Amino acid sequence: MSEDLDQDAMAAGWGAALGDDELGGENDEGIDEDVAAQWAAMIDDNDVQEGEKSGGERVLNQDEIDGLLGFDLDEQSLADTSGIRAIINSAMVSYERLPMLEIVFDRMVRLLTTSLRNFTSDNVEVSLDTISTMRFGDYLNSIPLPAMISVFKAVEWDNNAILTVDSNLIYSIVDVLLGGRGAPAVRVEGRPYTSIETNLMKRLIELLLEDAEIAFQPLSPVKFELERLETNPRFAAIARQADAAILIKLNIDMEDRGGRIELLLPYATLEPIRELLLQGFMGEKFGHDNIWESHLATEINKTSIPIEAVLDEMSLPLKKLMALEVGETVVLNSGPDDPVHLRCGGIPLVTGSMGRTGSNIAVSVAGGISKPKPRKWEDTAEKEALAEAV
Numbered sequence: 001m002s003e004d005l006d007q008d009a010m011a012a013g014w015g016a017a018l019g020d021d022e023l024g025g026e027n028d029e030g031i032d033e034d035v036a037a038q039w040a041a042m043i044d045d046n047d048v049q050e051g052e053k054s055g056g057e058r059v060l061n062q063d064e065i066d067g068l069l070g071f072d073l074d075e076q077s078l079a080d081t082s083g084i085r086a087i088i089n090s091a092m093v094s095y096e097r098l099p100m101l102e103i104v105f106d107r108m109v110r111l112l113t114t115s116l117r118n119f120t121s122d123n124v125e126v127s128l129d130t131i132s133t134m135r136f137g138d139y140l141n142s143i144p145l146p147a148m149i150s151v152f153k154a155v156e157w158d159n160n161a162i163l164t165v166d167s168n169l170i171y172s173i174v175d176v177l178l179g180g181r182g183a184p185a186v187r188v189e190g191r192p193y194t195s196i197e198t199n200l201m202k203r204l205i206e207l208l209l210e211d212a213e214i215a216f217q218p219l220s221p222v223k224f225e226l227e228r229l230e231t232n233p234r235f236a237a238i239a240r241q242a243d244a245a246i247l248i249k250l251n252i253d254m255e256d257r258g259g260r261i262e263l264l265l266p267y268a269t270l271e272p273i274r275e276l277l278l279q280g281f282m283g284e285k286f287g288h289d290n291i292w293e294s295h296l297a298t299e300i301n302k303t304s305i306p307i308e309a310v311l312d313e314m315s316l317p318l319k320k321l322m323a324l325e326v327g328e329t330v331v332l333n334s335g336p337d338d339p340v341h342l343r344c345g346g347i348p349l350v351t352g353s354m355g356r357t358g359s360n361i362a363v364s365v366a367g368g369i370s371k372p373k374p375r376k377w378e379d380t381a382e383k384e385a386l387a388e389a390v
Contacts, residue, residue, distance in 0.1 A: 098246075098270070098277035100219060102131060105248055108215035112250070115211055119204070120176045122254050129249035129260070137241030139264055140233040148193065148229060149236045150205045155223040159269040160238040163205060169252055169259020174200055176254065198229060205229075208261065220273045239266045246270070307349070309363050310341045339366070 109126050116124040143149070148170060150163045174180075174197050193201075209224040216222050230236045239245065248263040270277060312334040324330075339351045340363050352363040 098274070100277045100279050101246065101270075104215050104219060105131065108211055109250065111211040111214055112208065115207055116252065119207055120173065120254065122176050125253040127251045127253070129251050130247075131249075132247050133244060134247055135241065136237075136239045136243045136245050136264070136266060139245065139247060140237070140241075143233050145233075146191075146193070146231060148198075148201050148231060149233060150226060150229050151236055151238060152205075152209055152224050152226045154269060155225060156220070157222060157269055157272045159266070159271075160227070161224075161266065161269050162236055162238060162264040163208060164262040164264070165201060165205070166259045166262075168257075169261065170197060170201055172252075172254060172257035172259055173204055175257070193231065202226070202229065212263075219276050239268065243268065305344055308343045310343055311354070312338075 105128055109128050113124060113126045116126065143164060144166060146167050148165045150165075151160055152163060153160050170193070177200055206226060209226060213222060213224055243266055245264050245266040248265070250261040250263070252258045252261060312332040314330075314333065336354065340354050341348055342350045342352065342363065342365075349369050350365050351367060352365040355362050355364055
């Protein structure tokens with residue numbers, strides 16, 4: 001019976017609650033909004049607490065990751081100095097530390113313009129595109145094929161370098177030399193270079209190397225010898241993949257035709273003339289100024305110095321020297337024919353003989369200026385004293 005009474009009481013309570021909801025529907029919306037606001041506040045508090053517990057971690061987007069690593073997909077350059085790329089390239093030396101190199105290749109551009117005009121009998125314009133630093137392996141992977149790669153040796157520097165001629169310039173030069181009509185050359189993919197094209201390019205490369213020799217002549221005489229021509233970059237490996245090298249790009253323009261020449265010089269090749277390339281201008285010598293040297297020599301020659309003519313030397317006790325009076329005679333152990341020593345600041349210069357010129361006593365110099373001899377340490381006590389002082 002008690003269980004039935006409890007069930008009836010619960011049913012009556014639920015009925016009263018339902019009745020209140022039906023009567024007060026307008027208040028339900030307000031209650032629901034309050035409950036939703038409380039739930040939202042609780043969720044935000046939980047998120048804040050979880051963030052604090054996790055150490056405030058935040059997910060980085062792709063741009064932030066690229067900036068942290070130092071990589072930029074739009075402008076990739078070895079000159080980047082941020083992120084991990086700066087650490088990777090920290091061992092590389094920038095070509096800007098070799099200012100004479102740009103002067104040398106500016107001279108080569110002027111020489112090459114004249115030489116190619118005489119070689120092709122056409123209007124040729126040569127311009128220096130860029131001088132950049134990159135790793136040797138990266139350059140071999142970036143060579144657009146087909147191309148003609150020439151390996152040459154710098155005899156005086158005892159090392160090799162690479163000169164690359166792209167296909168556009170090869171076909172343009174062949175077209176000009178064989179009397180083409182001037183139409184842009186059409187590159188045939190997958191076709192190896194013929195013997196005629198190879199021989200013509202060999203003449204062109206030899207011409208380029210001759211101009212390079214003349215360009216380096218004022219700085220350091222060098223002989224560039226062509227060793228071989230390659231069409232596969234793997235056969236042109238002259239250095240390790242990670243070695244740093246300087247890449248010089250030259251643009252050749254023949255009106256509506258032309259191409260590019262690339263010259264790669266490993267730093268190991270330029271090491272014998274590194275000190276010369278560090279100069280700010282041609283002929284600079286660190287710690288040596290010819291103008292100041294000549295001016296100093298001229299002023300020294302005009303300098304007046306006192307000269308002492310020593311007839312004889314003798315030793316006297318200090319007591320006797322203090323007792324000398326005016327009018328006393330000091331007898332010297334030298335005769336009229338004995339040599340007279342000329343000194344300056346205690347340093348012997350020349351030796352001569354005494355004479356007379358008019359009313360003046362003169363000394364006739366018998367020999368040139370003698371160089372002072374190095375002092376010999378004969379006294380052991382003096383050696384030990386000097387060693388202790390040092």
